[in-house]
Amino acid sequence: MCSQPIPEGSPDKLIGLDFECDCGKRHTIEVKHVSVGTGVIRNVPQVLRELGLTGRFTVVFDKHIRPLAERHLFPVLDRPGIRYDAVCYEKEDEVKASVESSDELRTMLPKTVDFLMVMGSGTLNDITKWAATVMGVPYVVVCTAPSMNGYTSSISALSVAGFKTTQDITPAAAVIADIDILKDAPIDMIRAGLGDLLSKNVCNADWRLSHLLRDTYFCELPQQMTRRQEKYYLAHARELGERDPEAVRQLSEAIMNSGFSMAIVGESSPSSGSEHLISHYWEMQLEMAGKPLNLHGAQVGVGTLIAAEIYERARNMTPGDVDLDLARRHHKTREDLRALVDRYYGEVADKTFEETEKKLMTWAQKRAMLEKLQSNWEEIWEDVGRFLRPRAELERSLKEVGGPTRASDFGFTRQETYDAIRFSRLMRNRYTILDLTDQLGWLDRWADELAEEFAG
Template sequence: MEINTHVIDLPERIYIGNGIISKVPEYFDQICLKEPYLIVTGKHVRKIIVDKITKEFKDYDIIEVEDANLDEANKVEELAKKLKSNVIIGIGGGKSIDVAKFTAFNLNRKFVSIPTAPSHDGITSPFAAIKGLGKPVSMKSKEPVAIIADIDILSSAPKRLINSGIGDTLGKIVAVRDWKLAAKLRGEYYGDYTASLALLSARHAMNTTRIINRDLTYGVRLLVEALISSGVAMAMAGSTRPASGSEHLFAHAVEMLYPEGPLHGELVGVGTIIMAYIHGINWREIKKALKRIGAPTNAKQLGVPDEIIIKALTIAHTIRPERYTILGDRGLTRASAEKVAKETGVIP
């Protein structure tokens, strides 16, 4: 079989540990990152973390972003050009990191990921969710040259954000099944090793739900490693296929119909329950795992009207028509969507 050239860009160094945030300048020296630096962060994170990192920096600037949208990304890009920044550093949650990696990709600069909440696998992946591009899906972005994950900081994130990361990672159970289905029915490329890595992430997330209530620090470390390996799986596949399937299409559909609603990972968790049911996977185990940590498992807990759930299920297949999943080309009828949502207890 002829194999086309496939380039895999992976992080040069991943640092994980307790209280390591103060060692950032030392880590930068180890991997020869040169100033000037541009730090992309949020207002809250800047006050509590960024100042600790920049004490030994000489040539740098900081820009705060409020959302992961095209306008904010353009502002960051203009400042990076003006400063001639060699490295763009994302410090914070998903928004700051997504804008930083998207800008780094556009300018071909090095990107460093310093997450403050384990809310999704974007801390590692070379893809970013940027609003304003006309698509509710992730765009190709820069892979991190380094990831610095301080478990003390990540463990202090709001529990809801931690649970969101668990929900996002459990979704790989469905994503890999959808990917394999597309390979069988559409002849799409399928990577066994990459799929196995994504499923390993999901298993770690499942184990996290059994551990985190009694040992937060260890549970968060396990989750962070799962998020990182999920991001690596996407980098190896060259797409989001190992980590994003019909469960993500459902989440994106709800986000489109009901903006400013639940967290992305919360929607993915509920989407995983529904799509696992359709696949014939043990959806009850997934629902039980989410209940263990107090994550939403139904529309009421999500704060989303039942009608939005049903509508999202009927249009999910149109979000990325080129991505074949268990939803097929025609998606679910309204009657089927209502039946599935009721059978899984997502709506009463």
């Protein structure tokens, strides 16, 4: 447990956080300014002055955001002493969150760029902050939807040649989230924000499970940071669906804190576990097939329900259900795993296997770990259970906000859903409930049953 008292409430109270934690890491928040509230976009010039961002900068937006920029941002910036250029990043086809898109964006920028300002949300934010990192310049984010937690994080989820990766980036200098803009975002993006946040239950359980079974790094603080607003947005999901300003503010603050929870530990584990792997698998399959992508947070919400159900099934088992002979028959050698990756990951198989191989275990190592689980069954599940909420509660919130709750809501087939549950674990060097239940020989049957429920 982290003994450092953490300020409660809005994310701006976390600015300047810097201390040595009991977990062994130094936790630092490098973002200099966060404002979440009504009318805060009018303070952008003042924020730039306070942060010493006085050079010539470029505002990046896309064709969907152009009307918002013209209505809300440009009138605020059009004053003496502020020098900026405007770049609308447009493509004939769908803009993808990829290193290639970010490289293309950099070719569109003026020669003189002292810092960048992006007005947008998920994909545009990701490619702009990667561009700023590569260029070595600061950047400012003006948020347009409470749809994901990347605004305040120090990572960027980008594809490289079709393979989903996590890139370290320089955090934003400032994040501006005006509720007057966010509450009017497309309703599916608000729903996606809730879906993304609900995943924190599962991913922190995964992170803890890995620590208990494999002695990997873990810290309690990220979960403490994201749980503070959880009771509110779980209880007021219906109001979120109605664009209630207070509900949108609470969701937005929780999103900012979620981004900070990754930044302070330098990895995405506090916000990305088995539920994100399922979603990433679907995204990669869509990309390889040349099909349009779904909203990330919306898919994550469904992945969260699937993972929460797997956790509930596992917790209802007993030590006597752990069959080491069955686990031995399910043990995969390096060659077995390579064959699986080749079959299910196609053109990105080589990159995927680089991740898969990192968590390869010998049978002796796996047996020792499963015996540890058997011997400490109640203690381990009680510990992991601290981070979880019932699937029914999570599903009720998604239904109340009007969000998707089934893989079939996105058009995924039963087979595509089964494959995501069974084989998404291969794409990351991250131990989750998907790995454990596969090693125990339980996941195959459960994946079949859940594929029928979620896409049958």
